[in-house]
Amino acid sequence: MASTTVARAATSRPAPQKPKRRAPLPIELYRSAVGKKYVMAITGIALMGFVFFHMLGNLKMYLGPGHFNEYAEWLRTLLVPFLPRTTTLWLMRIGLIVAFALHIHAAYSLTRMNHAARNTKYQGRRDYVAANYASRTMRWSGIIVGLFIVWHLFDLSWTGTGYTFVRGAVYENVDGSLSRIPVGILYVVANIALGFHLFHGAWSLFQSMGWNNPRFNRWRRDFAAIFAAIIVVGNVSFPLAVMAGVVGVG
Amino acid sequence: MDLTLQVWRQDGPTTSGRFETYAAPGISEDMSFLEMLDVVNERLAADGKEPITFDHDCREGICGTCSLMINGKAHGPERGTATCQLHMRKFNDGDTIVIEPWRATAFPIIKDLMVDRSAFDRIVEAGGYITVAAGSAPDANLIPVPKPVADAAMDAAACIGCGACVAACPNSAAQLFTSAKVAHLNLLPQGQSERYARTEAMVDTMEQYFGSCTNHGECQEACPKEIPIDFIATMNKDYLRAKLKNRRYLSRTP
Numbered sequence: 001m002a003s004t005t006v007a008r009a010a011t012s013r014p015a016p017q018k019p020k021r022r023a024p025l026p027i028e029l030y031r032s033a034v035g036k037k038y039v040m041a042i043t044g045i046a047l048m049g050f051v052f053f054h055m056l057g058n059l060k061m062y063l064g065p066g067h068f069n070e071y072a073e074w075l076r077t078l079l080v081p082f083l084p085r086t087t088t089l090w091l092m093r094i095g096l097i098v099a100f101a102l103h104i105h106a107a108y109s110l111t112r113m114n115h116a117a118r119n120t121k122y123q124g125r126r127d128y129v130a131a132n133y134a135s136r137t138m139r140w141s142g143i144i145v146g147l148f149i150v151w152h153l154f155d156l157s158w159t160g161t162g163y164t165f166v167r168g169a170v171y172e173n174v175d176g177s178l179s180r181i182p183v184g185i186l187y188v189v190a191n192i193a194l195g196f197h198l199f200h201g202a203w204s205l206f207q208s209m210g211w212n213n214p215r216f217n218r219w220r221r222d223f224a225a226i227f228a229a230i231i232v233v234g235n236v237s238f239p240l241a242v243m244a245g246v247v248g249v250g
Numbered sequence: 251m252d253l254t255l256q257v258w259r260q261d262g263p264t265t266s267g268r269f270e271t272y273a274a275p276g277i278s279e280d281m282s283f284l285e286m287l288d289v290v291n292e293r294l295a296a297d298g299k300e301p302i303t304f305d306h307d308c309r310e311g312i313c314g315t316c317s318l319m320i321n322g323k324a325h326g327p328e329r330g331t332a333t334c335q336l337h338m339r340k341f342n343d344g345d346t347i348v349i350e351p352w353r354a355t356a357f358p359i360i361k362d363l364m365v366d367r368s369a370f371d372r373i374v375e376a377g378g379y380i381t382v383a384a385g386s387a388p389d390a391n392l393i394p395v396p397k398p399v400a401d402a403a404m405d406a407a408a409c410i411g412c413g414a415c416v417a418a419c420p421n422s423a424a425q426l427f428t429s430a431k432v433a434h435l436n437l438l439p440q441g442q443s444e445r446y447a448r449t450e451a452m453v454d455t456m457e458q459y460f461g462s463c464t465n466h467g468e469c470q471e472a473c474p475k476e477i478p479i480d481f482i483a484t485m486n487k488d489y490l491r492a493k494l495k496n497r498r499y500l501s502r503t504p
């Protein structure tokens with residue numbers, strides 16, 4: 001057929017065998033895209049755990065300033081007789097920072113790889129069947145959440161963002177910041193983006209980790225949907241409650 | 251049926267292409283999609299124009315040569331159906347049909363709608379076989395294989411290597427193809443001895459050409475053989491095990 005007489009493009013030649021020295025297992029694994037997906041899944045699980053307990057802890061704000069600030073102080077004194085104050089908290093923070101860094105780096109390099117894998121896009125309109133809004137916007141929802149987290153840290157942990165910020169006065173700071181309507185809306189929007197990110201990520205991790213079994217396969221989508229819904233409802237309730245005056249110093 | 255076609259025309263691998271519009275009147279709804287293109291091509295040839303180049307061979311859905319992106323879907327609108335098995339009755343009179351080749355860096359266009367899929371051959375060469383001492387044929391059922399395992403291996407072996415999974419994937423990943431080729435051997439007793447070396451070699455080769463899987467699930471919808479993405483999860487698991495297990499023997503570098 002015609003194909004035998006036409007010059008073939010370079011990609012169809014045998015792949016060059018890169019002489020690679022065998023690295024230690026984690027690095028060896030991370031070199032491959034499948035390995036990077038493992039890293040994305042594992043760090044994703046860690047970050048999901050954080051997001052869940054962050055939301056759960058913040059529910060304390062509904063019990064009033066006393067409980068809430070006490071909870072914030074309790075986090076700093078975790079395991080205190082055995083370890084110095086804030087040590088446990090810092091260990092967890094370091095874990096989170098590492099997880100974030102790996103999650104973002106893996107996403108970045110996989111995205112580069114995927115763009116290179118289709119140098120000419122489809123010129124006609126694509127008609128997707130299974131790929132949904134959440135799965136196709138992962139990198140955008142991820143970027144929104146990432147930028148939001150930086151803002152969120154400035155807003156409530158580091159400097160405050162224009163309201164009277166008092167370090168350690170957690171309840172008052174939340175009230176001071178979120179009672180500003182545009183800021184409250186920002187929190188709502190960012191958490192909806194987080195919800196979309198979780199809706200795909202919490203399902204996707206099962207496949208990436210190779211957790212596939214007919215016994216539980218039908219629950220994987222449900223788990224992701226329920227997890228995302230719990231996080232969004234919980235987190236969105238905080239700015240709404242502050243803006244509505246349910247939470248606040250009055 | 252009277253149809254309008256918008257067909258991707260490209261003279262060669264290095265030239266740029268464009269959509270061209272053709273009127274296709276008087277198409278029978280009993281024709282297959284490729285027969286419809288045959289009719290269009292005969293008319294083009296009769297007018298002294300260059301016919302549309304497209305890949306095809308068996309025309310019975312078993313060889314995986316036909317490969318068309320029809321209205322933004324790999325192999326067109328019908329689930330579990332290769333382009334050659336797609337009937338024109340699935341379209342309506344007066345429809346405009348957009349036909350494009352597979353798009354992936356690893357599948358360069360040869361001409362018009364025909365692409366070069368030999369990157370798939372590279373993946374199979376890397377480990378899609380079993381190295382056996384080829385004696386005389388053993389007795390049937392000498393090696394017991396549980397029925398569900400045989401069925402699963404058969405499901406994976408149904409892959410015809412058409413490339414629809416890559417074409418449909420937003421990332422141009424070849425995970426469904428590779429996992430099917432890995433699974434139909436890894437599931438069976440005969441495939442065990444090379445199981446982990448195979449998985450590692452085939453995945454590593456795949457990643458030199460294709461994108462990475464982000465679990466959209468678009469491939470299993472496009473697959474004319476309805477191969478499920480469950481095989482991708484199994485392949486991921488075997489890949490991790492390959493890295494963990496017996497690395498001295500698996501190592502491909504001295």
Ligand code: FES
Binds near residue numbers: 306308310312314333
């Ligand atoms: S031509 Fe053989 S599968 Fe379509």
